[in-house]
Structures are given as structure tokens and as C-alpha cells.
Amino acid sequence: MTNPNTSIYIHIPFCKHRCAYCDFNTYAGQEDSIPAYVQALINEIEFVGQRAEQMNIHTVFFGGGTPSLLSAPQFDSILQALRSAFTFTPDAEVSIEANPGTISPEKLKTIREAGINRISFGVQSANTEELRMLExxxxxxxxxxxxxxxxxxxxxxxxLDLIYGLPEQTPASWQTTLQRTIDLHPEHISAYALTLEHGTPFGRWSSKGLLPLPDPDLAAEMYEYAEEFLESKGYVHYEISNWAKATAENRTQNAESNSSFLIPHSSFVCRHNLQYWHSLPYLAFGAGAHGYANGYRYSNALRIxxxxxxxxxxSSFIIHxxxxxxxxxxxxKQSLKDDMxxxxxxxxxxxxxxxAESDFRLRFGRGLLDVYPKEIEELVNNGLLEIKTTEVLKTSVVxxxxxxxxxxxxxxxLRFV
Structure with a gap:
């Protein structure tokens, strides 16, 4: 399957403080390296851009870490390097992750003028004690x-990013967080269950009995409540952990088609993340960044x-x-089996x-049931997968x-690994 649009992920690994639950490639106390890091990013962008064939960039995502620690001129210089190396679509989505405590009116104004048009704030909770526990x-x-x-x-x-299933978190606290989040009228909400990752302070504390283990049944109840609550407030649950506010156009289209299977790009879905979920190519720049393009899965050096x-x-003698x-x-180098x-x-x-059966066949030249007949049958029989057809996808089973x-x-x- 061919797609004219490509995405770009840029990793900014700097943080003022590394949270106790965080397992990302982030570092606190190294802000002095930001100027040199930005120059290295620009060098990498220019290096890859010189080897790239013509491609249209329709999304850019600055993730971290805390990208909002960079100054507006630094963002501007990175975006200028990207626009020099690649062709941007006119409606390109350019996102930045930001810690609410690291922004100012002047910075937001200038990065908006530089071309960043979407912000993801790491809210996590509306509860003071929970925020303190999460550091x-x-x-x-x-x-x-x-x-x-x-x-x-x-x-x-x-x-607005949220976390549920926290140690000792109550359903009432989670419901309050959701309500206060809705009161801010965000266009998009992400909600993730806390995972206790090996090597993090949370992971070590829980293994020593110093931190109560999250209750998985209670976390499941919180997830189900979020599904029902956010849907009742006009948000479309389009990915396991993500909800987008439905526009009037979306509601009209879904009513006419009697389907909510497809959400057009005119809504507030995260188009960058859709690139990942549709297994489409994206370039990656920065320390520890992971990319997928030209048949390669690849990652960069972790340390700043x-x-x-x-x-x-x-190294000039190495061919890249x-x-x-x-x-x-x-x-x-991906095999066909890897990609499927x-x-x-x-x-x-x-x-x-x-x-969609039709999309799988178009991309791989084989039918879905030809490749995964036992897996599909088992999952359908166990009530984990359902088979649907829609007015939008008239010729395909989904x-x-x-x-x-x-x-x-x-x-x-796990059935497909």
C-alpha cells in the first residue's frame, strides 16, 4: 500500500524533574545541553533530508520529555530545518507535548506563530494528592x-493527558478528574492506565511493598466509566486510549452513513498517532527516537x-x-511477516x-483469513473480536x-505476535 504522506517524530529528552512512574527516555538536570542538542537535531534533519525522495509531511510531533522547555526561537529553527528538508502539506498538524508548569503566554504566542498548532498537556489528574504522588x-x-x-x-x-488506576485512587476521584477535564472543553482526551515499569521508582517501591499495587479490576471499572462518560459528552472513542470531540460535520456524516467506523481528518483525532496505528511511515529524530520508513524499523542512541x-x-566512512x-x-529490515x-x-x-479485510488485502496481497484463520476464529468465538460491515465500507468486512x-x-x- 502506498501513501503520499509521511509523519515526523522529534524527541526532546529534557525534563525539570523525572516523575517516579516515567519509563521514557528522559533526563533531568541537563538543560545546559539544549543548545547543542537543537543543533544536533538540525544536523540529523539535514542529513536525512538529503537522502530522502520527494515526500509530503502531514504531521510533526514533538514528544518527550518536556518539549516545552525549549525556547520559541529553538522551535522555530527546528521547524525551519524541517521545512527546508521536506515538503509540508498546507494543513500539516504540528503537535507539542507540554507540561502545564513550563509554559508562558509569550512562549505559546511565539510557538503558535512558528507553526505549532496542537498542544498535548500532561494533566494526569485533577487531584492534588495524586499529582503529588506522581511527582x-x-x-x-x-x-x-x-x-x-x-x-x-x-x-x-x-x-489533555490523564492517568487512571493509580495506587489508592478511588472511582470518585477519577470521576472528578474526568468532570474537571471536560469543564475545560478540550478537543481531545487521552487516558492511560498506570503501568509499574521495571527500573522506575514506582516499580522498585511496589516490589518492596512500599507502594500499593493498582487494582486491575478497579482500573477496568474506571476505563468503562470513562467510555460511557466521555461518549455522553460528545467525544468519539476512536482508539483504545483516545477520545476526540465530534464536530458537527462528523455527526452529520455518521448519521447519514449509520456508522461511526471512520472519522475524517476534519475532526479532532490525532492525525499523527493515526499514522502509527495505521502502520504508515514516519521519520524519527532525536535521542532514543524510533522510526519506521523505507522498510526499516530503527532507533537512535539513547544518551543525550x-x-x-x-x-x-x-563517522564519514559509514554509509547510511x-x-x-x-x-x-x-x-x-522488515519482513512481510513483520509488517503483517x-x-x-x-x-x-x-x-x-x-x-478492514479490503485494506489488508490491498496492502499485503493476501486475505486476512488466509494469513490468520485460526487466530481470527478463536478471538471471535471468545467474544474478543466482532465482525462488522458498514455503509461506508460496503465491500469489506471489518x-x-x-x-x-x-x-x-x-x-x-499476543495472537498476532
Whole structure:
């Protein structure tokens, strides 16, 4: 399957404070390296861009870490390098993750003018004690102020990130967080269950009995409540952990088609993340960034210092095929089996769209039931997958997770690994 549009992920690994639950490639106390890091990013962008064939970039995502620690001129210089190296579509979605405690009116105004048009604020909770336990540097009053400031700066596409299933979190506390989040009228909401990752302070504390283990049954109840509550407030549950506000156009189209399987790009879905979930190509820049393009899955050096050194003083005798760069430390040339497996894992996360038989055949030249007959049959019989047809997809059968399947998603995904 060919697609003219490509996405770009840029990793900013700097944080003021590394939260106790965080397992991302982030570092606190290294802000002095930001100028050199930005120059290394620009070098990597130029290096990869020189080897790229003509491609249209329709989404860019600055993730972290805390990208909002960068100054507006630094964002501007990175975006200028991207626009010099690649062609942007006129309606490109350019997102930034931001900690509510690290933004100012002037910074938001200038990054909006630079071309960033979507913000994802890491809210996590509206409860003061829960934020303190998570070691966040903001409170919910800061969130309210950040949202208000972003609106005044011209941002009309905001995402608020939440976490549920926290140790000792109550259903009432979670419901309050959802209500207070809705009161801010975000266009998009992401809600993730807390996972206790090995090597994090949360992971160590829980293994020693110093932190209560989250209750998985209670977390499931919280997830189900979020599904019902957010739907009642006009949000479309389009991916396991993501909800987008339905526009008037969406509601009209879905009513006419009697279907909510497909959500057009005119709505507030995160188009960048859809690139991942549709198993489409994306370039990656920055320390520890992972990419998928030209048949390669690849990742960069993790450490900030190592990343900078590789881009400031690259090894000239090494040949790097597109999209690899001097920062690349891991690469894997995908097989057809790899691509089919990852397609299933990613696309099944889309709760409405699911996996369409016609799309699978178009992309891989084989029928879905030719490749995964036993897996599909077992999952349907166990009530984890359902078979649907729609007016939108008249010629194709669609397989998607049932409500029970969404709660037991990992059990489903394991069938295709």
C-alpha cells in the first residue's frame, strides 16, 4: 500500500524533574545541553533530508520529555530545518507535548506563530494528592491557567493527558478528574492506565511493598466509566486510549452513513498517532527516537551526550541508507511477516475502524483469513473480536475489538505476535 504522506517524530529528552512512574527516555538536570542538542537535531534533519525522495509531511510531533522547555526561537529553527528538508502539506498538524508548569503566554504566542498548532498537556489528574504522588510539578489550577493561556494564544486543538488506576485512587476521584477535564472543553482526551515499569521508582517501591499495587479490576471499572462518560459528552472513542470531540460535520456524516467506523481528518483525532496505528511511515529524530520508513524499523542512541557527539562529529566512512543517520544504533529490515503482524497490533487499537479485510488485502496481497484463520476464529468465538460491515465500507468486512476485547487487548494482540 502506498501513501503520499509521511509523519515526523522529534524527541526532546529534557525534563525539570523525572516523575517516579516515567519509563521514557528522559533526563533531568541537563538543560545546559539544549543548545547543542537543537543543533544536533538540525544536523540529523539535514542529513536525512538529503537522502530522502520527494515526500509530503502531514504531521510533526514533538514528544518527550518536556518539549516545552525549549525556547520559541529553538522551535522555530527546528521547524525551519524541517521545512527546508521536506515538503509540508498546507494543513500539516504540528503537535507539542507540554507540561502545564513550563509554559508562558509569550512562549505559546511565539510557538503558535512558528507553526505549532496542537498542544498535548500532561494533566494526569485533577487531584492534588495524586499529582503529588506522581511527582508532577503542577497543580490543577496551573492546568486551568495553561488551557486559558493556550486559547488566548490562538490554539484551537488541545489534548489533555490523564492517568487512571493509580495506587489508592478511588472511582470518585477519577470521576472528578474526568468532570474537571471536560469543564475545560478540550478537543481531545487521552487516558492511560498506570503501568509499574521495571527500573522506575514506582516499580522498585511496589516490589518492596512500599507502594500499593493498582487494582486491575478497579482500573477496568474506571476505563468503562470513562467510555460511557466521555461518549455522553460528545467525544468519539476512536482508539483504545483516545477520545476526540465530534464536530458537527462528523455527526452529520455518521448519521447519514449509520456508522461511526471512520472519522475524517476534519475532526479532532490525532492525525499523527493515526499514522502509527495505521502502520504508515514516519521519520524519527532525536535521542532514543524510533522510526519506521523505507522498510526499516530503527532507533537512535539513547544518551543525550552520545546523540550530540554522533551528529556533531559523524563517522564519514559509514554509509547510511535512508532513513538512517549517524545517530542510528538499531535497525531492522522488515519482513512481510513483520509488517503483517505489526499491522494487526496497531490497527486493532482503532476501536471503530478496526481491521478492514479490503485494506489488508490491498496492502499485503493476501486475505486476512488466509494469513490468520485460526487466530481470527478463536478471538471471535471468545467474544474478543466482532465482525462488522458498514455503509461506508460496503465491500469489506471489518474486524474490531469488542468491549470485552478492549479490556483484554493484550491477550488479543499476543495472537498476532
Amino acid at each position: 508532577r510539578i503542577h497543580d490543577f489550577f496551573t492546568v486551568i491557567e495553561a488551557v486559558s493561556t493556550a486559547r488566548k494564544a490562538g490554539f484551537d486543538n488541545l489534548n 551526550k552520545t546523540y550530540i557527539e554522533r551528529l556533531i562529529h559523524p 541508507p535512508f532513513p538512517l543517520s549517524p545517530a542510528t544504533v538499531n535497525q531492522h 503482524s505489526e499491522y494487526m497490533l496497531n490497527n486493532l487499537r482503532l476501536t471503530n475502524a478496526g481491521v 474486524y474490531r475489538l469488542t468491549k470485552r476485547g478492549r479490556l483484554l487487548g493484550n491477550q488479543v494482540f
